[in-house]
Amino acid sequence: MINVKNVSKNFGKLQVLKDVSCEIKKGEKVVIIGPSGSGKSTLLRCMNLLEKPSSGEVWLDNKLISDMDIYLHDDLILKSNIYHKKLNKFIEEEKININQLSRFEQLKIIEEIKKEKQIKPILENKIFKKEKRAFLKENCLNINDARKKMGMCFQHFNLFNNLSIINNLILAPVSLHLMSKQEAIEKATSLLQRIGLYEKKDEYPSKLSGGQKQRVAIIRSLCMNPEVMLFDEPTSALDPEMVGEVLNLMKDLAHDGMTMVVVTHEMGFAKEISSRVLFMDEGKIMEEGSPNDIFLHPKSPRLIDFLSKVL
Amino acid sequence: MLFQAGFFQEVKEVLTTKEFMIYILEGFKNTFLMTLIAALIGLVLGFLVAIIKIFSQDNKFLKIPAFICNCYTTIIRGTPVALQLFIMVFAILAIPGFKETAVVLTFGINSGAYVSENIRAGILSIDKGQTEAGRAMGLSSLTTMIKIVLPQAIKNVIPSIGNEFIALVKETAIVSMVGSTFGKLTFDLNQAATTISKDTANYLIPAIVVAIFYLILVYSITLLIKLFERRFRQSDQR
Numbered sequence: 001m002i003n004v005k006n007v008s009k010n011f012g013k014l015q016v017l018k019d020v021s022c023e024i025k026k027g028e029k030v031v032i033i034g035p036s037g038s039g040k041s042t043l044l045r046c047m048n049l050l051e052k053p054s055s056g057e058v059w060l061d062n063k064l065i066s067d068m069d070i071y072l073h074d075d076l077i078l079k080s081n082i083y084h085k086k087l088n089k090f091i092e093e094e095k096i097n098i099n100q101l102s103r104f105e106q107l108k109i110i111e112e113i114k115k116e117k118q119i120k121p122i123l124e125n126k127i128f129k130k131e132k133r134a135f136l137k138e139n140c141l142n143i144n145d146a147r148k149k150m151g152m153c154f155q156h157f158n159l160f161n162n163l164s165i166i167n168n169l170i171l172a173p174v175s176l177h178l179m180s181k182q183e184a185i186e187k188a189t190s191l192l193q194r195i196g197l198y199e200k201k202d203e204y205p206s207k208l209s210g211g212q213k214q215r216v217a218i219i220r221s222l223c224m225n226p227e228v229m230l231f232d233e234p235t236s237a238l239d240p241e242m243v244g245e246v247l248n249l250m251k252d253l254a255h256d257g258m259t260m261v262v263v264t265h266e267m268g269f270a271k272e273i274s275s276r277v278l279f280m281d282e283g284k285i286m287e288e289g290s291p292n293d294i295f296l297h298p299k300s301p302r303l304i305d306f307l308s309k310v311l
Numbered sequence: 312m313l314f315q316a317g318f319f320q321e322v323k324e325v326l327t328t329k330e331f332m333i334y335i336l337e338g339f340k341n342t343f344l345m346t347l348i349a350a351l352i353g354l355v356l357g358f359l360v361a362i363i364k365i366f367s368q369d370n371k372f373l374k375i376p377a378f379i380c381n382c383y384t385t386i387i388r389g390t391p392v393a394l395q396l397f398i399m400v401f402a403i404l405a406i407p408g409f410k411e412t413a414v415v416l417t418f419g420i421n422s423g424a425y426v427s428e429n430i431r432a433g434i435l436s437i438d439k440g441q442t443e444a445g446r447a448m449g450l451s452s453l454t455t456m457i458k459i460v461l462p463q464a465i466k467n468v469i470p471s472i473g474n475e476f477i478a479l480v481k482e483t484a485i486v487s488m489v490g491s492t493f494g495k496l497t498f499d500l501n502q503a504a505t506t507i508s509k510d511t512a513n514y515l516i517p518a519i520v521v522a523i524f525y526l527i528l529v530y531s532i533t534l535l536i537k538l539f540e541r542r543f544r545q546s547d548q549r
Contacts, residue, residue, distance in 0.1 A: 147449040
């Protein structure tokens with residue numbers, strides 16, 4: 001469903017993500033754990049492009065949603081000026097016929113170009129540009145359309161402070177013309193009743209407790225009928241006694257079969273609901289596997305060390 | 312000097328002479344009108360410039376408009392408004408019959424530069440999470456700005472925009488520098504005082520009377536701003 005391909009992210013000189021690739025399939029509940037500063041949140045935010053990857057691509061339902069990374073497309077590199085230059089040089093040096101060029105040698109040149117990162121799309125030739133445009137036309141999905149399918153929950157809830165709870169819930173579906181106002185209110189009402197906060201519908205967010213805010217934030221995303229939910233440390237900013245109510249709602253969601261990607265420090269929760277756990281450190285996915293593998297039979301010393309500290 | 316015998320007598324005389332009152336009321340009306348139109352121009356310009364500046368951070372098509380906006384605020388805030396008035400009236404819009412337009416435009420453009428910075432500060436003061444939440448739900452950056460960020464930002468900038476408009480009321484007093492005639496928009500309160508002083512042979516008394524009228528105007532604007540503030544603060548019952 002979500003496919004992250006060779007994503008790197010730099011903040012100035014600091015490289016937060018280093019060539020990370022992962023795939024999230026429909027119905028999976030993926031939990032990302034790791035020490036702080038390991039790039040978990042950045043990876044999650046790259047999935048719906050709140051952070052733009054510095055290189056690499058993000059795909060949703062086989063549609064490209066991030067900028068295109070030319071270096072991931074060998075067939076495009078073959079059409080670039082740089083490739084032809086290198087090819088000519090190669091042929092001259094090796095004194096071979098162009099028709100004798102094997103796939104292996106082609107790949108060697110491509111690898112070299114990738115390493116040097118020399119292609120400048122603006123300066124490239126017409127054929128290259130045409131191919132690139134054709135590729136984008138076929139595979140590209142507008143980011144705003146993509147985000148309609150991805151719900152996101154933040155550490156600090158980020159409810160809209162200027163709107164009452166009910167308006168928080170219906171704002172996006174109504175202004176994106178996904179539902180009529182009537183339908184949206186009905187949907188919001190039933191969701192509010194589900195979390196037991198219907199009587200708060202006309203209050204403003206400042207009147208709610210942390211746990212209530214986060215639960216409202218979760219159903220605000222649900223109002224859009226998302227196909228996947230991204231959670232960015234949803235319980236980190238909560239009082240300990242409010243963590244339970246939020247986790248319970250998330251467990252409910254998981255049981256309903258929602259595809260979820262959760263960045264969390266709640267190991268118990270991770271064990272209980274996840275179908276796959278990713279352990280990240282220093283901008284890389286160091287280890288991944290079923291919760292059983294990760295928590296009971298960790299392999300890398302870094303993970304063993306991490307688990308000994310948090311469990 | 313100020314509280315000599317007969318001071319109040321003279322004030323009373325200015326206030327009760329019909330001819331003088333016509334001048335003062337005409338001046339009051341014109342000062343009010345100039346401020347109002349200039350404030351409206353300033354608000355529209357200010358919003359536009361602030362939003363262009365904010366959006367230019369991640370939209371390359373807005374880089375050139377943002378550069379123009381930066382020049383605008385730099386030049387306007389870096390030169391005296393009296394100078395701008397001269398240049399506007401005697402150079403840029405030196406067309407007969409366009410003096411009133413030129414004057415009002417000058418004040419509007421001038422206040423727009425200050426208002427834009429106020430609004431920009433207001434927008435920047437809103438937590439980035441609000442924008443992110445809006446964008447993460449698929450709203451465009453413009454919709455997020457209009458429906459989520461601006462309503463919160465406006466609430467925060469009302470006091471400083473009010474401050475700007477109060478300053479504007481008093482700034483319009485320099486309009487007499489480019490010459491004002493009775494019956495035109497350029498005949499403001501300050502000019503009324505000057506005109507009356509020619510008849511009474513005493514500048515001080517008309518000046519004090521006019522000062523009271525300025526005070527009334529500014530105080531009513533203050534009250535209006537407080538009203539707005541209360542209206543906009545309803546959503547955060549802190």
